[in-house]
Amino acid sequence: MRPDAGPPGRAGTEQRDSAGRRDAPAGRGVPPALAVPAALGFCFLLVPLLALLVRAPWHGLPGLLTDPVALTALRLSLVCATAATAVSLVLGVPLAWVLARARFPGLAVLRALVTVPLVLPPVVGGLALLLAFGRNGILGRYLDAWFGVTLPFSTAGVVVAETFVAMPFLVVAVEGALRSADRDLEEAAATLGARRLAVFVRVTLPLVAPSVLAGAVLCWARALGEFGATITFAGNNPGTTQTMPLTIYDQLQTDPEPAIALSLVLLLAAAAVLGLLRDRWLRPGGVT
Numbered sequence: 001m002r003p004d005a006g007p008p009g010r011a012g013t014e015q016r017d018s019a020g021r022r023d024a025p026a027g028r029g030v031p032p033a034l035a036v037p038a039a040l041g042f043c044f045l046l047v048p049l050l051a052l053l054v055r056a057p058w059h060g061l062p063g064l065l066t067d068p069v070a071l072t073a074l075r076l077s078l079v080c081a082t083a084a085t086a087v088s089l090v091l092g093v094p095l096a097w098v099l100a101r102a103r104f105p106g107l108a109v110l111r112a113l114v115t116v117p118l119v120l121p122p123v124v125g126g127l128a129l130l131l132a133f134g135r136n137g138i139l140g141r142y143l144d145a146w147f148g149v150t151l152p153f154s155t156a157g158v159v160v161a162e163t164f165v166a167m168p169f170l171v172v173a174v175e176g177a178l179r180s181a182d183r184d185l186e187e188a189a190a191t192l193g194a195r196r197l198a199v200f201v202r203v204t205l206p207l208v209a210p211s212v213l214a215g216a217v218l219c220w221a222r223a224l225g226e227f228g229a230t231i232t233f234a235g236n237n238p239g240t241t242q243t244m245p246l247t248i249y250d251q252l253q254t255d256p257e258p259a260i261a262l263s264l265v266l267l268l269a270a271a272a273v274l275g276l277l278r279d280r281w282l283r284p285g286g287v288t
Contacts, residue, residue: 049267052260052263052264052267053264055260056260056261056264057257057260057261060257061261061264064257064258064261064262065261065262065265067258069238069247069258070247070258070261070262072238072239072242073238073242073243073244073246073247073262074244074262074265076155076158076239076240076241076242076243076244077224077243077244077245078224080155080158080159080162080223080243081162081220081223081224082220083159084159084162084163084166084167084219084220084223085166085170085216085219085220085223087159087163087167088163088166088167088170088216088219089170089212089216091163091167092167092170092171092174092215092219093170093174093205093212095114095171096170096171096172096173096174096175096178097174097178097200097204099111099114099171099175100174100175100178100179101178114168114171115168115171115172116168117164117165117167117168118168118169118172121228122165122226122227122228122229122232123228123229123232125161125164125165125228125229125232126161126228126229126230126231126232126233127232127233129152129157129160129161129164129229129232129233130152130232130233133151133152133157133160133233134151134152135150135152140152151233152233152234152235153234153235153237153240153241154234154240154241155234155240155241157233157234157235157241158230158234158241158243160233160234161226161229161230161232161233161234162222162223162226162229162230163223164229165222165223165226165229166218166219166220166222166223166226167219169215169218169219169222170212170215170216170218170219171215172215173211173212173214173215173218174208174211174212174215176211177207177208177210177211177212178204178208181204181207181208182207185203185207186199186203186204186207189202189203214276214277217273217276217277218273218277220273221269221270221273224244224266224269225245225266225269225270226243226245227245227246227249230243230245230246231246231249236249236250244262244265244266245266247259247262248262248263248266
């Protein structure tokens with residue numbers, strides 16, 4: 001028998017992966033006490049998606065998606081989600097760096113406040129935006145009086161609402177990457193005389209670029225599907241603030257087929273996001 005061979009009778013029952021971790025013993029079934037609720041949970045999550053695919057008007061799908069109302073909503077959704085993601089990158093990446101690297105009193109409170117929109121009901125978020133940036137809001141009144149800028153019920157308001165609910169996804173992803181990144185290269189660059197901003201741009205950002213990309217994709221997907229904060233803060237005006245989720249809501253009241261067609265677009269977008277983030281987020285140990 002080889003020195004590294006396991007005990008007799010257990011050959012082939014356990015394996016180790018490339019990192020040396022021991023896999024679950026082979027040949028063991030799932031206990032019924034776990035299999036039944038697991039199967040019910042899987043069906044609960046899968047059946048609604050299958051129902052959407054089964055009931056989709058496939059024969060008239062091209063015509064429904066090329067309808068002027070659908071095209072306008074689709075264009076507005078893509079433009080606003082992309083703009084919200086761009087704003088989130090400009091503001092969120094520096095914010096993530098501060099949360100990960102800075103040390104000052106109240107940092108824990110700041111981190112908690114940044115993540116509040118992740119769990120805040122979207123309608124409450126929209127109301128908060130109205131109280132802050134509305135025409136009579138604590139900041140909106142000055143934007144209106146000094147610059148003539150009115151955010152509510154405008155396309156810019158859609159971008160603001162989507163940024164508010166989506167940027168925390170980017171911040172959380174980038175902050176986690178910054179915390180776990182190897183700082184030896186940054187310290188070496190600083191020792192060689194590089195300024196802190198140069199270190200951030202030339203060393204830190206390339207190190208966490210995959211997480212920045214993953215966070216940006218999550219941010220874009222969240223912004224694309226935003227409903228509650230948008231309808232509360234920006235309204236539901238066709239051609240101006242009516243994004244795809246709002247159009248789906250409207251169409252569902254009168255004609256379900258266009259609503260189902262647009263829902264398929266959002267479903268495909270979600271599937272594409274999961275495909276892009278498969279290696280980073282969906283494998284064991286893949287979350288930073």
